[in-house]
Amino acid sequence: MNRRVVLAARPVGVPTEADFRLEEKPIPTPDDGECLVQVSYLSVDPYMRGRISGRKSYAAPVEIGQVIVGAAVGRVIASKTDRFSAGDCVMGGMGWQEYATPSADLLRRVDPDAAPLSAYIGVLGMPGLTAYYGLLKVAGVNPGDTVCVSGGAGAVGSAVGQIAHVKGCRAVGIAGGPKKCGWITGELGFDAAIDYKGEDVGEALKTAAPDGVDVYFDNVGGPVTDAVFPHLNVRSRVAICGQISQYNAIDAPVGPRLLWHFIVKRIRAQGFLVFDFREHDDVALAEMASWVRSGQLKYTETVAEGIESAASAFIGMLGGANIGKQVVKLSDA
Amino acid sequence: MNRRVVLAARPVGVPTEADFRLEEKPIPTPDDGECLVQVSYLSVDPYMRGRISGRKSYAAPVEIGQVIVGAAVGRVIASKTDRFSAGDCVMGGMGWQEYATPSADLLRRVDPDAAPLSAYIGVLGMPGLTAYYGLLKVAGVNPGDTVCVSGGAGAVGSAVGQIAHVKGCRAVGIAGGPKKCGWITGELGFDAAIDYKGEDVGEALKTAAPDGVDVYFDNVGGPVTDAVFPHLNVRSRVAICGQISQYNAIDAPVGPRLLWHFIVKRIRAQGFLVFDFREHDDVALAEMASWVRSGQLKYTETVAEGIESAASAFIGMLGGANIGKQVVKLSDA
Known part of the structure; x- marks a missing residue:
């Protein structure tokens, strides 16, 4: 049987497990x-x-009633396309289920000997590409820039700071709690970390980014972003990747108006989606893989076990329970 | 004697005439x-x-106690530089006063036979250049784009819509009151006008911009801009020129959070200042002048008389009392 998770109800505010239903088909x-x-x-x-x-x-x-969408990685066990054979490892949009029958067009072959399979939905998948494109193609960086990233200990943010380092920038991460902050400065080599749960972000930026912020990579939005804006430099760039702090909002979120800063500092802000840059994926993934091999790009995962834990892993991730990439392990490949 | 206006007190909220003092020197x-x-x-x-x-x-x-800054145009009556002679007409930052002694470096020679002198502080001066650069260099337009401009009947906005027309775009102006709206559609040829004082801007945009907004030129900010954002198209551009609705705010203004729109629509927003593009002024002014001559770029002015009316003209302009460019006439050239 195939166990899968479908949407039981549209969440209002913070999702609960009752919004999801595990079913067997x-x-x-x-x-x-x-x-x-x-x-x-x-x-x-x-x-x-x-x-x-x-x-x-x-x-x-x-x-x-539909299966929750999402990327997954696994092994082909039967094929009705000449592009893949049984035994191949593949990545693509398969949703929250133990078995899927995606169209071959939507799959990418991955090499289980080059990296652990789970990396292909993390640092060598959509989150890694998001970091790469947002920093290098949307914001643009110059050596010596100070790059600040919110959600700095997440799958995307942890890669952003390390790519910034590769490019000769100062990396400042904003994350929730001392464990995450210690990981990004200790293990990943960020130049500074700010614990938004324990520190005043605006105050902390005075020492974390003494020359101001040239590039802000925003995964979070809300009060964290409000605190970063006054520290943006003239001609700074903001890559708007996510606004996770707002995703569970029930009423339309309000906050300080930010557009005046744009004029005073001549800020350029751009929202983006990873698939806007799909044509560059092969080049980007090869470069990311080289940085993983050289040790310049490290990652970690928070692993939940079993399809029955997918909903709780998702809910926890929205609240920041994960460090690095949140994945759900369903089977050994 | 030289009559001039100095700052008497820092305004709190809407400026009053008591914040300014007329003095003779x-x-x-x-x-x-x-x-x-x-x-x-x-x-x-x-x-x-x-x-x-x-x-x-x-x-x-x-x-x-300092003279209020600002551009002015006038005639040289004595010169201690070989760059200008008595009788020359010049434009530059001279402040709110009847006589000034600017450095020659800060002056531009203007031709009183090519255009009325006042045009050089309007459509052929900073406001015109602001429209030109914001639309063509910051936002970028393609034929067929829908361009929406707030403050559409002001010195900058009225030029924005007409330059948009020159470039083959649909021009939608947002302005306050039927007189301004009638002027920009009737006299200037905007395709549509929205009276933000009498209409729901978001509702009105459904018919004024039926294909959505590709370029938003924002002079105003606040609720008008909040209403435009949901109508922005994928890959739209926002040139942030001014936020006049917020300038008299006493408390830090709050409003709906807009950054989520950036991601969904991949919006690029950029703040700018006219002097960021100073190196292009000669080319831009020549092109603007050609459009004025051809009748593609019309303008009007609201003229106050005498230095003693400068403060009230300024206060009125902040509240939208002007149509077209607000100037203060001090003398015949």
């Missing part, structure tokens, strides 16, 4: 052009909160 | 490198509200 049979994949790891990511809200956005929402 | 004598200029027209502009607030910004504030 027969293992599906691939049609022409599809593979049957046994999933090893599935990804839970902040963007999924938008997808289950029903709110108009850049992609169609998940409907009630 | 002897007509100044130019030093080497300076001219003595009799001012014909002085400019009152929104940015001056920031300059007298004492708030940290992109330029030093006007101190109590």
Whole structure:
């Protein structure tokens, strides 16, 4: 049987486990052009909160009763396409389920000997590419820039600071709690970390970014971002990747108006989605993999076990329970 | 004697005439490198509200007792520089006074036969250049784009919509009251106008910009801008020129958080100042002048008379009392 998680109800505010339902269905049979994949790891990511809200956005929402969308990595166990064979490891959008029959067009072959399978939904997958494109193609960095990243200990943010280092920048991460802050400065080599739960972010930036912030990579939004804006330098760039602090909001969030800062500092801000840059994926992934091999790009994972833990892993991730990439392990590949 | 207006007190909220003081001083004598200029027209502009607030910004504030800063146009009546002679007409930062002794470096020669003198502090001066650069260099336009401009009947906004037309775009102006709206659609040829005082801007945009907004040129900020954001198209650009609705705010303004829109629509927003593009002024002014001559770029002025009316003209302009460029006439050239 195939165990899978479907949307039971549209969450109001913070999602609860009752918004999700685990169900059992027969293992599906691939049609022409599809593979049957046994999933090893599935990804839970902040963007999924938008997808289950029903709110108009850049992609169609998940409907009630549908399998929750998301990237996963696993092994082909049957194929009706000449592009993949049984035994191949693949990554793609397979949703929260133990078995899936994605179209071959939506799969990327991955090498289980080059990196652990789970890395292909993390540092060598969408989150890593998001960090790469947001920093290098959206914001743009110059050696000596100070790069500040919110959500600094998450899958995206932890890569942002390290790529900033590769490019000769000062890396400042904002994260929640001393454990995350210690990890990004100790293990990952960030130049400074700010614990937004224990520190005044604006005050802390005075010492963490003494020359101001040239690039702000925003995963979080809300009060953290409000505190960063006054520290932005003239001609600074803001790459707006996520606003996780706002995703569970019930009423339309309000906060300080920020547009005046744009004029005074000639700030350029740009929102982006990772798939806007899809044509560059091969080059970007090769470069990211080289930095992983050289030790310049480290990562960690928070691993939940079993499809039955997907909802709680997702809910926890929205609240910042994870360090590094949150994945759910379903099977050994 | 030289009558001039100095800052008497830092305004709190909406400025009052008591914040300004008219004083008489002897007509100044130019030093080497300076001219003595009799001012014909002085400019009152929104940015001056920031300059007298004492708030940290992109330029030093006007101190109590100092002459209010601002551009003016007039005639040289004595010169201690070989760059200008008595009789020349010049434009530059001369402040709110009848006579000034600016350094020749800060003056631009203007031709009183090519355009009325007052145009050089309007459509052929800083406001016109602001429209030109904001639309063409900051936002960037393509034929067929819908360009929406707030403050659409002001000195900058009225030029924005007409330049948009020159470039093959649909021009939508947001302005206060039927008179301004009628002027920009009737006289200037905007495709649509929205009266923010009498209409729901968001609702009105559904018909004024049926294909959404590709470029938003923001002079105003606040609730008008809040209403435009949901109508921005994917890959739209926002040129942030001014936030006049917020300039008299006493408490830090709050409003709906806008950054989520940036991600969903991949919006790029950039704040700018006209002097960031100074190297292009000659080319831009020549092009603007050609459009004025061809009748593609029209303008109007609201003229106050006499230095004693400068403060009230400025206060009125902040509240939207002007149509087109607000100037103060001090003398015939």
